[in-house]
Amino acid sequence: MEISTFLAQCLNAVQYGLLLFLVASGLTLIFGIMGVINLAHGSFYMIGAYMAWSLAPLFGDQFVLQLLAGVVLAALLGFVLEWAFFSYLYQRDHLQQVLMTYALILVFEEVRGLLAGNDVHGVTVPPWLSGSVALGDLMSYPVYNLFASGACLLVAVGLYWVVNRTRLGMMIRAGASNRDMVRGLGINIGLLYRVVFAAGVALAALAGMIAAPMTSVYPGMGGQILIICFVVVVIGGIGSISGALIASLLVGFVDTFGKVLFSQFSGLSIYLLMALILVWRPQGLKNKGY
Template sequence: MDLATFLIQCLNSLQYGLLLFLVAAGLTLIFGIMGIINLAHGSFYMIGAYMAYALAAPVAATFGGGFFSTLGVGVLLSAVLGYVLEWAFFSYLYERDHLQQVLMTYGLILVFEELRSIIVGDDVYSVAPPPLLSGSIALGELMTYPVYRLFVSGVCLLLAGGMWWVFTRTRLGMMIRAGSHDREMVQSLGIDIQLLFRIVFAAGVALAAFAGMVAAPVSSVYPGMGSAVLIICFVVVVIGGIGSVRGALLAALLIGFVDTFGKVLLPQASGVLVYVLMAGILLWRPMGLFKS
């Protein structure tokens, strides 16, 4: 493997890992802070990808701005969806056992898949990157790398930094961290824990949908894409430590590099390398890399 190829695979690993982090960060927030096993979280990633396809024309006609306006409208709609879902369904699951959580969230997967089939059909769709980011940069004499992939990595890094700032430097982050450890104590201080959890859930849904929207021009839009990403996101959450955002970031980057280089160097074993990584880390640290 020459230097240019190695650099391209490193960039691919970084982009894949950061996208995984955006989806897994929402999952670890919902799982670790709210205590809910949300099997429907991958569906929010799928919804985001389909919104990038379905909203492009109407948003461009109404607001202009093309892809970036679609991102803004899609994130807003997904946050509203998350808020409504928490109010209508998930708020009733906090005191229920995990089996009921699994059954209800699996039912939501079926509902979302059926709605997707009715509204946009079962075909595979492509989403064009914005013209501003459709070019490539040269890496060596023969290889190039898409500018859009670099844009995705940069945006994901900015969001990761923003999440770190919110959770460690703001009053909202302090309340979220306190509520994850002792809900009754937070309520006794006069904080509306229900509203707080709805904000957390809406943010988790918006992060997953945003990841789906920015991933759509790279991976296309197809049925079942939510289920495919859900499994690997649970692996990220387990490796990083349930409820830990920094753990999710490190775990997602590790998985990105193992998966990408595994497909290049060991293609026949690439399907199991991520799970071997998970098993090795859990033997070393059974609670994951970091605790929440």
């Protein structure tokens, strides 16, 4: 493998891993803190991608403003969904949670079909991000992919700062460790859950909006990433943000180079990685809440 090809694949792996982290971090927060198995989380990624497609004509070249508007809309959606549906699932068993969230997948798919149809849609890369960077004499790498990696990394740093350096993060970590203690200290655990859920929805939708120009927008796109994100959550440790980041990058590298070096067995690579890590550390790479 030439050095330029190796570098391009490394960049692809980092970009894919960071996108996975945006989706998986929300999933691990919801699962680890609220105790809800949310099968509909991949649908929020799909909703973000369709928002990128629908908002693009309104914002034109203002792609950053488009992302911010999508994040705000997704957070509002998450706030309403937690109040209307998920707040009733905390004391229910996991089977009822699975049935409810699977029903939401069906609802989201039907609404998507009514509003956007079943065609595949493309999202144009903004002109100021449409160039490429040379990697050697024969290869180049899209500037937009570098922007996507940088944006995801910026969000990851911001999320780490919020969770580990702010009062809200302290409450989130405490809620992940002992929700009864948090409730006993007088903290509004219902509002905390609502904020966490809205943040998880916003992160997944942001990942979908960033990925839309690279992968296009199509029906059922949330189901594929949901499975991989559950793998990331299990590897990183349920409820751990830093574990989700490490696991996402591991999955990104294993999946990317597995497709290049062992194309016939690439579909098994991330599941073999999960099996090996669970044999070594059944609880995942990191502890809950850190």
